[in-house]
Amino acid sequence: MNILFIGDIFGSAGRKIVREHIGHLRTAHNVELIVINAENAAGGFGITPSLAEELFDLGANVLTTGNHIWDKRELIDYISAPPADSQERGRRVLRPVNLQPGVPGYGVYEGTTGSGVDYAVIDLQGCVFMNTTNDPFHAVSALLPGIRAKVIVVDMHAEATSEKVAMGWHLDGKVTAVLGTHTHIPTADERILPGGTAYQTDVGMSGPYDSVIGVEKELVLHKFLTGMPGKFEAAMGNPKMCATLVACDPKTGRATHIQRIMLGE
Numbered sequence: 001m002n003i004l005f006i007g008d009i010f011g012s013a014g015r016k017i018v019r020e021h022i023g024h025l026r027t028a029h030n031v032e033l034i035v036i037n038a039e040n041a042a043g044g045f046g047i048t049p050s051l052a053e054e055l056f057d058l059g060a061n062v063l064t065t066g067n068h069i070w071d072k073r074e075l076i077d078y079i080s081a082p083p084a085d086s087q088e089r090g091r092r093v094l095r096p097v098n099l100q101p102g103v104p105g106y107g108v109y110e111g112t113t114g115s116g117v118d119y120a121v122i123d124l125q126g127c128v129f130m131n132t133t134n135d136p137f138h139a140v141s142a143l144l145p146g147i148r149a150k151v152i153v154v155d156m157h158a159e160a161t162s163e164k165v166a167m168g169w170h171l172d173g174k175v176t177a178v179l180g181t182h183t184h185i186p187t188a189d190e191r192i193l194p195g196g197t198a199y200q201t202d203v204g205m206s207g208p209y210d211s212v213i214g215v216e217k218e219l220v221l222h223k224f225l226t227g228m229p230g231k232f233e234a235a236m237g238n239p240k241m242c243a244t245l246v247a248c249d250p251k252t253g254r255a256t257h258i259q260r261i262m263l264g265e
């Protein structure tokens with residue numbers, strides 16, 4: 001069973017490059033499950049319900065997010081209206097599991113692929129250098145016993161490489177894949193850990209690479225050079241799609257192969 005995980009879509013350049021490549025990748029690799037981190041899809045800040053619909057129309061099964069989850073107010077109703085056991089699209093947009101208790105939305109989704117394989121997607125957010133109050137390690141450990149699917153994909157949305165690597169080891173043998181997002185820079189450390197978990201520290205951004213992690217480079221440079229605040233805008237130049245392909249045994253959930261992908265126009 002092949003799983004395609006697409007790294008953080010940033011702005012319209014990211015949406016366009018994903019639109020260009022998602023179809024042929026799905027066909028060429030016979031992909032059964034597509035997970036996309038989409039928290040920067042709306043001009044770099046959050047995601048709207050209509051952009052989520054656009055990504056589901058392209059074939060996404062589940063959308064994950066992170067620290068930008070609350071940037072677009074209209075998303076709150078969209079993700080919190082469906083009941084927990086619903087399969088509707090709003091239910092398949094996840095916010096991190098380990099946010100403050102009682103916040104809207106869901107951090108895990110359990111579904112079934114077209115060929116009948118049960119799967120789960122878990123959205124976690126790191127604590128190191130991030131404004132997260134509940135640690136992701138205990139949060140995911142508390143969650144796993146309640147999940148019946150063998151195929152489990154974890155988005156570890158975090159800043160620190162150490163925290164992401166640690167999560168890979170924490171979940172080795174317990175989930176199919178631990179894939180990092182948030183830093184927008186793809187890392188070359190994709191591997192299968194000894195227990196059968198596919199791991200990569202960061203899948204990388206799907207967005208404009210002539211930028212500073214998606215933002216117009218002049219605006220970020222101005223901030224670094226002057227220390228003055230400024231409005232950040234999404235860049236457009238040199239779009240690339242970063243994704244990671246994971247193959248696994250659907251019966252055991254163990255990963256058998258992991259492959260990094262970076263495609264330009």
Ligand SMILES: [Fe+2]
Pocket residue numbers: 039066067068157181182
């Ligand atoms: Fe993020």
